[in-house]
Amino acid sequence: MEHLINKKVQSIEISGIRKFFNMVAGTKGMISLTIGQPDFPTPAHVKNAGKRAIDENFTSYTHNAGEMALRKAACSFVKEKYNLSYQPETEVIVTSGASEAIDITLRTILDEDCEVILPGPVYPGYEPIITLCGATAVHADITKNDFRMTAELIEKHLTAKTRCIILPYPSNPTGVSLSKEELEDIANLVRGKDIFILADEIYSELSFDEVHTSIATMLKEQTIVINGLSKSHSMTGWRIGLLYAPETVAKHILKVHQYNVTCASSISQMAALEALTIGKDDAVAMKIDYKKRRDYVYDRLLNMGFEVVKPNGAFYFFIKMPESALNSFDFALSLVENAGVAVVPGSAFSAYGEGYFRISYAYSMETLEEALNRMETYLEKI
Incomplete structure (x- = not known):
């Protein structure tokens, strides 16, 4: 019966991150620096x-957009942190993780044959959804630009079919963010055009060197902001995302969300309410620790001779491979087999990631030290 499967579904692949992780997961003694x-x-x-919500039987459906108390807290949070103004009644949707928010956004705004501009390399969670919508992903090569998606780069790819530009910053896989000035240039480029900005800001609370700036402060009417608690509050399994958009757009996204999941988990919503109020600064201590790890890993990579752009957010390095005949997949596999270290091949992040590999430093300092020691020993041999 496989021949009856939707052709667009047949054409997409499982995420290269997960594919490689699953392939090497059983390797004895391996240190994995793969998953975010x-x-x-x-x-x-x-x-x-969350426990109280269970004990108090808060286990029923909520409003499709989420509990009002949580929506109010979500709006207060981004107002205090990033000076973003949204109405809790009509302009925020609580989703089942940021992944669902991406899905319902793209399914709402894309038609067949339109185009979406996104950076390359980029997190692999966007292009398959674009494909399923019948649209086309257009990658802008950021490898020669210190991984920065500038207005100049975007302008080269604008066509009459451009419907959306995806700005995922701080970035997975590069850890690079954009400055206020760069965002202003992009906002000025697309202002007044029939183009949406999808601003994936899931790592906004893990911005190290300056406070995160959202392009929605400059271009709210065209911007859909996606955020959530997975990275800021270490709540990946709770599956709570937050989607902010002008009412004229949000009301249509809400329809897709309703038919997708009805509502986010009621229990997780109560945990999220606690996180966004009492725990609104919980990410600060984590960020301090991540920054120490970033600085340590950066120095080690430079001492090993790697070419690398220093990230200013998230918890990833996207590293230029040493000169060799290997492609990124074979290089990553060789690291597993010969050094006992798992990284993600750059090809998992579009064709523009070839020649690179990604490591996550969301691991203890002891784990990072041992992994880098092994990597250094391996490189000395080759």
Whole structure:
């Protein structure tokens, strides 16, 4: 019966990140630096809020857009942190993780044959959805630009078919963010055009060197902001995302969300309410620790002779491979087999990631030190 499967579904692949992780997961003694999973536990007070929700039988459907108390907290959070103004009644949707928010956004705004501009390399969670919508992903090569998606680069790819530009910053896989000035240039480029900005800001609270700036402060009427608690509060398994958009757009996204999941988990919503109020600064301590790890890993990589752009957010390095005949997949496989270290091949992040590999430093300092020691020994041999 496989021949009856939707052709667009047949054409997409499982994420290259997960594919490689699953392939090498059983390797004995291996250290994995592959998955973007914070190594901190969910804060205890947030877990307790989830437990209370269960004990108090808060286990029924909520409003499709989420509990009003949580939507108010979500709007207050981004107002205080990033000076973003949204109405809790009509301009925020609580989703089942940021992944669902991406899905319902693209399914709402894309038609057949339109185009979406996104950076290359880029997180692999966008292009398959674009394909399923019958649209076309157009990658802008950021490898020669210190991984920065500038207005100049975007302008080269604009056509009459351009419907959306995806700005995922701080970036997975590069850790690079954009400055206020760069965002203003992009906003000025697309202002007044029939083009949406999808601003994936899931790593906004893990911005190291300056406070995160959202392009929605400059171009709210054309921007859909996606955020959530997975990275900021180490709540990946709770599956809570936050989608902010003008009412004229949000009301249509809400329809797709309703028919997709009805509503996010009621229990997780109560944990999220605690996180965004009592725990609104929970990410600060984690960020301090991530920054120490970033600086340590950066120095080690430079001492090993790697060409690397220093990230200013998230918890990834996207590293230029040493000169060799290997492609990124074979290089990553060789690291597993000969050094006992798993990284993600750059090809998992579009064709523009070839020649690179990604490591996550969302691991303890001891784990990072041992992994880099092994990598250094391996490189000395080759």
